Amino acid sequence: MISKSLSFLTTKYAKKAGDYYLKSKDFNGFPISDIDLPQETRIRLLNRMVRLRLVDVNFGDNHPNPHIKALELGSSKIQLEKLRKADIGSACLYPTKSYLKGIVNISKYAEKPFDLLLALGEPQLGFRAFDIDVLEFYRNDPRFRFFNDGVYGSIGVRSARFGSKEMNKRNNSFLQTFGYCFSAKKFKRAVAVYLRYLCNLSSEHQQIWKTKLLSGKYIIHPDYYTASMGEWPEKEPIFTAFLEEIHHINKMAELAGMPPLFKKEYSQENRPDNFMFLVRATKKEYSDFVHTLDKMLSENINIDFFRDDSIYMATYTNNRDGTKNKLNKGSIILLKEWVEKHFNTTDQEPLKKMVSTLKKIRSLRQSPAHEVEENEFNQKYFKMQRELISEAYDAIRTIRLIFTNFPNVRGVYKDVPTWLYEGKIRGF
Numbered sequence: 001m002i003s004k005s006l007s008f009l010t011t012k013y014a015k016k017a018g019d020y021y022l023k024s025k026d027f028n029g030f031p032i033s034d035i036d037l038p039q040e041t042r043i044r045l046l047n048r049m050v051r052l053r054l055v056d057v058n059f060g061d062n063h064p065n066p067h068i069k070a071l072e073l074g075s076s077k078i079q080l081e082k083l084r085k086a087d088i089g090s091a092c093l094y095p096t097k098s099y100l101k102g103i104v105n106i107s108k109y110a111e112k113p114f115d116l117l118l119a120l121g122e123p124q125l126g127f128r129a130f131d132i133d134v135l136e137f138y139r140n141d142p143r144f145r146f147f148n149d150g151v152y153g154s155i156g157v158r159s160a161r162f163g164s165k166e167m168n169k170r171n172n173s174f175l176q177t178f179g180y181c182f183s184a185k186k187f188k189r190a191v192a193v194y195l196r197y198l199c200n201l202s203s204e205h206q207q208i209w210k211t212k213l214l215s216g217k218y219i220i221h222p223d224y225y226t227a228s229m230g231e232w233p234e235k236e237p238i239f240t241a242f243l244e245e246i247h248h249i250n251k252m253a254e255l256a257g258m259p260p261l262f263k264k265e266y267s268q269e270n271r272p273d274n275f276m277f278l279v280r281a282t283k284k285e286y287s288d289f290v291h292t293l294d295k296m297l298s299e300n301i302n303i304d305f306f307r308d309d310s311i312y313m314a315t316y317t318n319n320r321d322g323t324k325n326k327l328n329k330g331s332i333i334l335l336k337e338w339v340e341k342h343f344n345t346t347d348q349e350p351l352k353k354m355v356s357t358l359k360k361i362r363s364l365r366q367s368p369a370h371e372v373e374e375n376e377f378n379q380k381y382f383k384m385q386r387e388l389i390s391e392a393y394d395a396i397r398t399i400r401l402i403f404t405n406f407p408n409v410r411g412v413y414k415d416v417p418t419w420l421y422e423g424k425i426r427g428f
Contacts, residue, residue, distance in 0.1 A: 006041075006045065006048065009041075009045050010045060010048050010052065010054065013030075013035060013045065013049065013093070014054040014055060014095070014099065017029075017030040017055050017093040017094065018095040018100065018103050021095050022100075022103075022104070026068060026124075027068070027118045027119065027124070028067050028092070029068070029069065029092025029093055029094045030092060030093040030094075031067075031090075031091075031092050032046070032057075032091045032093060043083065043088075046083055046088070046093075047080060047083060049093075050076050050083070051080070053096050053099070054096060055093045055094060055096060055099070056069075056073040056076075056079060056093070056094045056095075057073065057079050057082070057083065057088070057091055057093060057094075058091060058092045058094060059082055059091045060090055060091065060092075061086070062074075063125070066091055066092045067092055068124050068196075069094050069121070069124060070124050070196075071123050071126075072123050073094070094121070095121065096121065097120060097121035097122075100119065100121045101120065104116075104120055111203035111206070111207065112199070112203050112206050113206055113207070114128075114195055114201070114206050114210075115199050115206075118195055118196075118199060122195055123195070124195055124196035125195075125196060125228065126195055127179075127181065127192045127193060127194050127195070127218075128193060128195065128198065128213060129183075129190040129191070129192055129213075129214040130191040130192075130193065130209060130213055130214060131190065131212040132189055132190055132278075132279055132280070133212070133280045134191055134208070134209060134212035135155075135191060135279045136279050136280055137208065139273070139279055143157060144156065144157060144158065145158045147268075148276045148277075149237045149239055150237040150238065150239045150240075151221055151223050151224055151233075151426065152177060152179055152224060152227065152237075153179070154174075154177055154178070155174060155175040156174040156175070157174060174200055174201075175193065175201065176197050176200060177194075177197055177228075178191055178197070179192045179193075179221050180192055180220075181219055181221060182219050182221070182428075183216060183218055183219075184216070184217040184218065185217075189382060189428075190218055191212075192218070192221065192224065193209075194228070221428075223235060223237075223426055235419070235424045236419050236424065236426065237425075238389055238393050238425050238426060238427045239271070239276060239277075240268070241393060241425045242296075242389070243266045243267065243268070243271060245393070245396040245400050245420070246262050246300075247265050248400055248420070249261050249396075249399055249400050251415060252400070252403040252404070252406065253305070255412065255413055256403070256408045257408065258305060259302055260305065261302055261305050261403075262300045262301060262302060264296075264300055272292045272295075272296070275289075275292055275293075277385065278381060278382055280377070281377060281380070281382050282375055282376065282377050282378075282381060283374075283375050283376045283378070283381065284375045286381040286384060286385055287365075289385055289388075290364045291365050293365075293388070294361045294362055294364075294365040297358055297361060297396070298331050298332050298361070298362050299331070301331035301332075301334070301335060303331060303334065305338075306335075311338055311341070313328060313329060313334070314326050314327055315327050315329065332355065332358045332359055335355070335399075336355045339351055339354075339355075339402060342402075342406070343405070350401075351398065351402075353394070353395070353398070354394070354395040354399065357392060357395040358395060360391070361388070361392060364388075386428060389427070390427050393427075397423075400416075404416075
C-alpha cells in the first residue's frame with residue numbers, strides 16, 4: 001500500500017514539474033537534483049510518477065541538453081528501465097502531455113499557436129511543414145535579411161531596420177533556422193521549421209505561418225536533420241557547390257598564368273538573391289532563375305581570358321562594297337574553341353554536353369526576353385529548375401575538370417575540398 005507521504009510527494013512534485021515547465025523561459029525541465037529527498041525515496045517517487053504518467057524523465061541521452069525536451073522521451077517502460085540503470089544526477093522531469101492538457105490555459109496562447117504546442121508538451125525539435133511560398137513575404141521585403149542555400153535558411157530583420165519605426169515589435173521577428181522537408185507520397189518540397197524556432201516569431205508572424213501549415217506526413221531533409229543534431233552533413237547543397245566550382249576554376253587559371261575565366265566570383269554572402277530553389281512555382285520565378293544562371297555562366301565568362309591564346313576573337317564577312325564586316329564571337333563560342341584547341345580526348349561527349357548546356361541556358365534566357373508572356377503557377381517549374389541546375393552544375397564541373405589537367409595545374413593544385421572532389425553534392 002502506498003504511504004500517504006509518497007502520495008503527497010507525488011502530487012507535490014508533479015505540480016512543481018508542471019509549474020516549472022510552463023513558467024520557465026524555454027519550457028525547461030525540472031532538475032531531479034532539486035528533489036531534496038533521500039536517494040531511495042526519490043527513486044520510488046520517480047517510478048511512481050512515471051507509472052502514473054504524470055512526468056517523463058529526460059536523462060540527456062537522446063540529446064545532450066536534458067534541460068530542454070528536444071525529442072520525444074520514449075515510453076514509460078523505457079524510462080522505468082533507465083531509472084534502474086542510468087545515472088539520474090543531471091536528469092530533468094517534464095510534465096507529460098496528458099498532465100499538461102489538464103493544467104494549460106489555452107486562451108493564454110491564443111495569438112501564439114506554436115508556443116501553445118510546446119506548452120502542451122510537444123518536443124522542441126519536432127518540426128512542422130509549411131507551404132513553401134510562406135518564404136515569399138520575407139524574401140521580397142528588403143527590411144528582412146533572408147538567407148537560403150537550398151537546404152538551410154534563416155530570416156532576420158536587417159540591423160539598420162531593427163527597432164525602427166517602420167519595423168514595430170510585431171515585425172521585429174527572426175527565424176534562426178529553417179530547412180526543408182518532402183511529402184512522403186509525391187516528394188513535394190515544403191519548408192520545415194522546428195517548434196523551438198517558430199516560437200521566436202512574434203504573435204503576428206506566428207499567425208502568418210499558421211495559415212501556411214500543411215497536414216499529412218512529411219520527411220525532413222536528411223542534411224538539415226543531420227546538421228540539427230550537431231553532425232556534419234555528408235553532402236553539400238548543389239548551389240554551394242556551384243559557387244565553389246567557379247572559385248577553384250579561377251584559382252587554377254591563376255596558377256596556370258592566365259587571366260580568370262570568370263569575371264566575378266560569388267560567396268554565400270554575395271550570391272544573387274534568386275540563386276536558390278524556387279519559392280513559388282511560377283513561370284516568372286523560373287525565368288528569373290534562368291536569367292540569373294546565364295549571368296553567372298556565359299555572361300560571366302571573361303573575354304580577356306582568350307585574347308593571348310591564339311584564339312580568333314571575331315569572324316569577318318565581306319560586304320558588297322569590298323569592306324569587311326567584323327562580328328565578335330560570343331563567350332560560349334570562344335570557350336568551345338579554346339577547349340577544342342587544348343583538349344583532345346577520346347571521349348568528347350562531356351565537352352559537347354557542357355557547351356550544349358551553356359547554349360540551352362542562353363536560349364532559355366533569351367526567349368522570355370523578346371516576348372511578353374503571361375505568368376502562370378505550375379508545379380512543373382520546381383522539377384524543371386531541379387533538372388536545369390543539375391545540368392548547369394555538370395557543365396561547370398566539367399570546366400573545372402578540364403583545368404585540373406592543364407599544364408602547371410595537374411598534380412599541383414590541391415585546394416579542391418574532398419566533398420567537391422568526390423562529388424558529394426545534394427541536388428534536392
